[in-house]
Amino acid sequence: MDWLSILEIFLPIALVLSTALTVFIITLPEQYSNFKPxxxxxxxxxxxxxxxxxxxxxxxxxxxxxxxxxxxxxxxxxxxxxxxxxxxxxxxxxxxxxxxxxxxxxxxxxxxxxxxxxxxxxxxxxxxxxxxxxxxxxxxxxxxxxxxxxxxxxxxxxxxxxxxxxxxxxxxxxxxxxxxxxxxxxxxxxxxxxxxxxxxxxxxxxxxxxxxxxxxxxxxxxxxxxxxxxxxxxxxxxxxxxxxxxxxxxxxxxxxxxxxxxxxPPMHFRPLSALQRTYFLHMLPETSPYASDILARKTRLLVSSTSWTADEDFSLLLGALVTYAELSLTQPFPKILLVITGKGPQKAHYLSRITHLNETDQLPSITILTAWLTPSDYASLLGSADLGISLHTSSSGVDLPMKVVDMFGAGLPVAGWSKFEAWGELVREGENGRGFGSEKGLVKVLVELFGKGGEVELAKLKEGAIREGEKRWExxxxxxxxxxxxxx
The missing domain is CATH 3.40.50.2000 (Glycogen Phosphorylase B;)
Structure with a gap:
């Protein structure tokens, strides 16, 4: 191939590239200037x-x-x-x-x-x-x-x-x-x-x-x-x-x-008074049928927020709830209402599993609901719950679940997956929350907090969550x- 043939091939390419570069330069966005605030x-x-x-x-x-x-x-x-x-x-x-x-x-x-x-x-x-x-x-x-x-x-x-x-x-x-x-x-x-x-x-x-x-x-x-x-x-x-x-x-x-x-947490996450909690539980459609039992402590309200992604294994929570339901058949544990908020790619998969568990009577004392709430209703839900659940496992080991921060802002103690390095920067064991590293570990937490004598520890964790929540975003x-x- 002679030089003329090579030139015929590369000249159009060079022309296109130079035209593109010229257009790019001409259409560059304006620059920031200290003189044009x-x-x-x-x-x-x-x-x-x-x-x-x-x-x-x-x-x-x-x-x-x-x-x-x-x-x-x-x-x-x-x-x-x-x-x-x-x-x-x-x-x-x-x-x-x-x-x-x-x-x-x-x-x-x-x-x-x-x-x-x-x-x-x-x-x-x-x-x-x-x-x-x-x-x-x-x-x-x-x-x-x-x-x-x-x-x-x-x-x-x-x-x-x-x-x-x-x-x-x-x-x-x-x-x-x-x-x-x-x-x-x-x-x-x-x-x-x-x-x-x-x-x-x-x-x-x-x-x-x-x-x-x-x-x-x-x-x-x-x-x-x-x-x-x-x-x-x-x-x-x-x-x-x-x-x-x-x-x-x-x-x-x-x-x-x-x-x-x-x-x-920002200021709209805050603990609720007894009157505010009663009103909200009766007002929210997801909790209103169970409000009286929640207030009487016959039913415990759990909340978990998720983006339904691979770094949160909800099968662990579902397995723990199945075991808790089995134990409730022979021991006087309260019922559980779990409200899961959020949207994400794995939501349909886990909803299908929850449906199967209900159809096979594996959750006789457990009710699981999903919800997508306004920011104010989500904050009030956290303030009305008995325990927050975090299944964030941390792909890096050094990030922290913001949902736990919000829970503390609402004065809600947390049970969460704790097998990663940064967990201790946020949750202090036995003071504002409880950690677990397995399905059995979560069952143990639920039994200890909701079983005989657990009321005292749960109240202690709530006091610790309120203190932690006093540290605000601003x-x-x-x-x-x-x-x-x-x-x-």
């Missing part, structure tokens, strides 16, 4: 906002606006969740805290379920939806998952790039939830480079360890994910992590120095994240 005007607030001035931010605007009636937000943050915003409470709390201190927030993610009502009310927060990957192409089949994964990643890259570049104005900071790592971290790095935005990664867990639950720890994609997470995560300006143990792992694994920022957040973002 985000601005809020009185006209941004409606009459309804004036009446609900605290939640809308109008009260803050009135206190801090300039003489010309303008509030210039020197702190602006894009908060990125490559997941359902409504099921990402920590990132919503970040948004509310930033907005509460006068920062302007663009909250970017999937909009599948309702967000916190205070986010909807705030004029300091804009919620920006990312286009979802078509549901028809999503599958739990391992082979199809591998085949469709590249297409899904490509779709996520494009939709995330558009949302961060063109649907939201340039911000001083970008706060990214990790995981998911792919493609979030890489896209965030590119956007922050071109927009002169400072990137902060909030480490909830590790993406590669979650992927290993599906593919196995030695799978090439898991190894690639491990490398990717370290390379694209380590170049951020700053990092938060949900536990001290995670900070240590980040430092040893990737030389990432993260600031520990523990989850704490008090944890402000000295760490608030300081980093320059808020006062």
């Amino acid at each position: 985000r601005v809020i005007l009185d006209s941004d607030f409606t009459d309804v906002d004036h009446k609900d001035s605290h939640r809308s931010g109008h009260a803050y605007f009135q206190r801090h606006k300039d003489a010309d009636g303008t509030l210039r937000c020197t702190t602006s943050v894009q908060i990125v969740v490559l997941g359902d915003i409504g099921r990402s409470p920590r990132m919503q709390y970040h948004a509310l805290s930033i907005a509460g201190h006068g920062g302007k927030v663009s909250l970017v993610g999937y909009f599948d379920s309702d967000v916190h009502p205070d986010i909807k009310a705030s004029r300091f927060i804009d919620v920006v939806a990312i286009a979802r990957f078509p549901s028809a192409l999503q599958t739990d089949n391992k082979i199809l998952f591998l085949l469709l994964a590249p297409l899904k990643v490509l779709h996520q890259i494009l939709s995330l790039y558009v949302a961060l570049s063109y649907k939201t104005p340039a911000s001083k900071w970008m706060l990214v939830q990790n995981p998911p790592s792919i493609p979030t971290l890489a896209v965030a790095q590119v956007i922050c480079f071109f927009r002169k935005t400072k990137l902060v990664v909030d480490w909830h867990n590790f993406g590669y360890s979650i992927l290993a639950l599906r593919l196995g720890s030695t799978h090439p994609l898991v190894r690639l994910s491990h490398w990717y997470e370290g390379v694209f995560g380590s170049n951020a300006t700053a990092h938060f992590a949900v536990s001290n143990a995670m900070c240590k792992v980040l430092l040893s694994k990737w030389n990432i120095r993260a600031l520990p920022l523990h989850d704490r 008090g944890e957040w402000m000295p760490v994240a608030g300081k980093l973002f320059g808020l006062t």
